[in-house]
Amino acid sequence: MTTRVGVVVFPGSNCEHDAAEAVSGLGGEAELLWHDEATLRGVDGVVLPGGFAHGDYLRTGAIARFSPVMGAVADFARSGGPVLGICNGFQILTEAGLLPGALQKNRGLKFLCTTVELRVETIASVLSSLATAGARLRVPINHFEGAYTCDPAALEELRAEDRVVLRYVDNPNGSLDDIAGVCSRARNVVGLMPHPERACDALLGSADGAVLVRSFLSACAAWAPPGPLSPASAARPRV
Amino acid sequence: MTTFDVLVEVSLRAGIADPQGATVERSLPRLGFAEVHGVRMGKAIRFTIDAPDEEAARMRVEELCRRFLTNPVLEDATVSVEPAREGAHR
Numbered sequence: 001m002t003t004r005v006g007v008v009v010f011p012g013s014n015c016e017h018d019a020a021e022a023v024s025g026l027g028g029e030a031e032l033l034w035h036d037e038a039t040l041r042g043v044d045g046v047v048l049p050g051g052f053a054h055g056d057y058l059r060t061g062a063i064a065r066f067s068p069v070m071g072a073v074a075d076f077a078r079s080g081g082p083v084l085g086i087c088n089g090f091q092i093l094t095e096a097g098l099l100p101g102a103l104q105k106n107r108g109l110k111f112l113c114t115t116v117e118l119r120v121e122t123i124a125s126v127l128s129s130l131a132t133a134g135a136r137l138r139v140p141i142n143h144f145e146g147a148y149t150c151d152p153a154a155l156e157e158l159r160a161e162d163r164v165v166l167r168y169v170d171n172p173n174g175s176l177d178d179i180a181g182v183c184s185r186a187r188n189v190v191g192l193m194p195h196p197e198r199a200c201d202a203l204l205g206s207a208d209g210a211v212l213v214r215s216f217l218s219a220c221a222a223w224a225p226p227g228p229l230s231p232a233s234a235a236r237p238r239v
Numbered sequence: 240m241t242t243f244d245v246l247v248e249v250s251l252r253a254g255i256a257d258p259q260g261a262t263v264e265r266s267l268p269r270l271g272f273a274e275v276h277g278v279r280m281g282k283a284i285r286f287t288i289d290a291p292d293e294e295a296a297r298m299r300v301e302e303l304c305r306r307f308l309t310n311p312v313l314e315d316a317t318v319s320v321e322p323a324r325e326g327a328h329r
Binding site: 058062066094095101102103104106107108109144147149150151174 | 262
């Protein structure tokens with residue numbers, strides 16, 4: 001059965017098609033999920049894509065966090081389902097409390113649109129399981145509020161639990177400890193500011209993101225919903 | 240029920256870098272305001288709230304700040320609540 005990945009669309013999302021294209025290009029089936037519906041339609045994994053959900057009004061991710069779909073995303077994450085937040089999606093996951101910390105305006109106050117080098121820090125996450133620890137990946141960034149920040153206790157916990165998934169080789173935005181992406185304690189929720197979905201084909205300048213998207217797809221394929229129902233039928237209604 | 244005017248000022252917590260404030264401050268000497276220091280940028284949010292009394296209004300606003308208007312990782316809020324002036328905000 002094809003692995004089905006839900007890509008959530010908020011008003012103001014603008015990278016949902018990039019994410020869907022990357023998923024289908026690597027053998028998955030992408031399904032766009034409108035933010036106002038409180039269901040994930042039985043998908044095997046969820047991507048919160050980049051963009052400016054709800055106009056980024058008040059703060060990035062602050063209003064998206066209350067979109068009806070986010071309750072379903074939180075339940076899915078808590079039950080172990082793979083969840084990936086890219087750029088604005090990462091900001092939404094921190095606002096929703098599914099990942100620690102917050103994203104601040106870039107040091108230097110510039111909107112950054114460039115390709116950076118990332119170092120894979122751990123392969124124990126749904127985004128990095130097929131990568132090699134220490135590998136360097138060229139992946140684009142495209143953000144104004146991408147400086148990762150958290151309190152000292154949270155940083156200590158992230159380091160002690162090996163939850164920094166990716167670091168910038170040359171920190172472009174002032175992120176604390178060069179952090180580009182982190183995962184949840186259960187390692188099934190990952191957020192990152194760079195855009196691996198835009199680096200899945202050499203024609204786009206780099207195919208280094210493909211190993212990350214493939215890792216995520218393999219986590220989605222492996223994940224089976226918990227509970228008494230058989231995963232093959234009733235728990236995965238196709239609406 | 241009484242209507243109260245509310246002003247919530249959201250500011251970055253002490254110790255959190257404020258690149259906007261720093262950029263504004265750096266530009267001041269050129270304008271002849273070299274004596275201005277400690278610029279911090281924030282947000283002001285105004286609204287009215289209906290509540291039985293001022294204390295109840297303040298408690299609701301503080302809850303709203305905690306749950307929505309601020310991100311506690313980065314921001315603090317100061318709240319002022321006063322009885323609404325007739326006709327304001329309408």
